[in-house]
Amino acid sequence: MGFPSNGSSDKPLKFLIYGKTGWIGGLLGKLCESQGIEYIYGSGRLEDRNSLISDLESVKPTHVFNAAGVTGRPNVDWCESHKVETIRTNVVGTLTLADVCRDKGLILINYATGCIFEYDQNHPLGSGIGFKEEDIPNFMGSFYSKTKAMVEDLLKNYENVCTLRVRMPISSDLTNPRNFITKIAKYDKVVDIPNSMTILDELLPISLEMAKRNLTGIWNFTNPGVVSHNEILQMYKDYIEPNFTWKNFTLEEQAKVIVAARSNNEMDGGKLKKEFPELLSIKESLIRYVFKPNQKTPVA
Numbered sequence: 240m241g242f243p244s245n246g247s248s249d250k251p252l253k254f255l256i257y258g259k260t261g262w263i264g265g266l267l268g269k270l271c272e273s274q275g276i277e278y279i280y281g282s283g284r285l286e287d288r289n290s291l292i293s294d295l296e297s298v299k300p301t302h303v304f305n306a307a308g309v310t311g312r313p314n315v316d317w318c319e320s321h322k323v324e325t326i327r328t329n330v331v332g333t334l335t336l337a338d339v340c341r342d343k344g345l346i347l348i349n350y351a352t353g354c355i356f357e358y359d360q361n362h363p364l365g366s367g368i369g370f371k372e373e374d375i376p377n378f379m380g381s382f383y384s385k386t387k388a389m390v391e392d393l394l395k396n397y398e399n400v401c402t403l404r405v406r407m408p409i410s411s412d413l414t415n416p417r418n419f420i421t422k423i424a425k426y427d428k429v430v431d432i433p434n435s436m437t438i439l440d441e442l443l444p445i446s447l448e449m450a451k452r453n454l455t456g457i458w459n460f461t462n463p464g465v466v467s468h469n470e471i472l473q474m475y476k477d478y479i480e481p482n483f484t485w486k487n488f489t490l491e492e493q494a495k496v497i498v499a500a501r502s503n504n505e506m507d508g509g510k511l512k513k514e515f516p517e518l519l520s521i522k523e524s525l526i527r528y529v530f531k532p533n534q535k536t537p538v539a
């Protein structure tokens with residue numbers, strides 16, 4: 240930590256954000272506005288080094304945020320059939336941005352993924368033993384995860400990068416089809432597995448604070464603890480839609496309706512909690528930031 244960035248001086252904050260049209264990038268802009276932080280969206284493409292240099296030279300930011308990435312539409316299965324496009328942005332592009340930021344002495348806050356781990360013998364489901372920041376990714380079941388794990392490994396060598404491992408992001412906007420809650424509430428059938436997840440309403444402001452503190456390195460960017468699909472859907476039923484019902488299926492049955500495997504894991508939230516002691520557990524955060532603000536029915 241403690242990269243001697245341009246942002247550590249007394250200059251007023253000015254954030255350059257990539258991912259203007261994306262979910263997380265869009266939320267970041269709104270957050271900067273609400274906090275009165277000057278920001279501008281990058282217009283360059285990640286894999287085009289000259290376009291990034293031109294952004295940095297014209298904007299002269301104090302910090303750079305990367306919420307640009309290929310996630311696939313309608314889902315990560317897209318990456319299985321678009322491997323070069325996925326590499327171009329998630330590997331070549333992300334590394335290029337980290338490299339030009341380093342050249343300019345700038346910290347890059349990179350929204351990465353925690354979907355590079357899966358429960359294993361040393362981290363069994365239900366054990367409460369989560370994957371730590373220094374653990375080596377053990378899930379390459381999808382091409383998307385594979386590119387993200389590879390790039391995370393390479394980015395470790397860049398002392399100017401703050402890697403935030405986001406997982407199954409959830410926001411208070413239940414109309415957004417990307418929201419994990421909205422997704423699983425619409426599926427015909429869901430698996431029921433405890434996972435670590437990221438409540439964006441609580442954690443994105445923390446990422447801005449991490450920039451202000453010039454934090455770097457790898458961070459599990461999830462709320463502490465785990466929550467299962469059924470627990471979330473039960474909360475949805477209790478707070479939002481009393482007549483809501485759902486059906487479960489097994490991982491084996493799920494495998495028949497998706498192309499690439501999906502990761503399920505618990506991440507150790509200790510490092511982030513130590514830096515931000517006020518951080519809520521995943522279940523508390525779900526209620527505080529998502530279900531209470533959207534509450535339609537009185538909860539017993």
Ligand SMILES: NC(=O)c1ccc[n+]([C@@H]2O[C@H](COP(=O)([O-])OP(=O)(O)OC[C@H]3O[C@@H](n4cnc5c(N)ncnc54)[C@H](OP(=O)(O)O)[C@@H]3O)[C@@H](O)[C@H]2O)c1
Binds near residue numbers: 306405
């Ligand atoms: N949503 C999730 O479930 C999830 C979970 C964990 C981690 N993450 C990570 O968080 C990041 C942001 O996710 P998101 O859900 O906000 O993604 P998103 O809604 O799909 O948005 C992706 C953004 O990246 C931009 N982009 C893609 N390729 C680019 C390139 N080569 N150069 C410049 N911009 C490019 C897109 O702009 P254009 O439309 O102009 O291409 C778009 O603005 C991604 O890296 C993702 O892997 C997401």
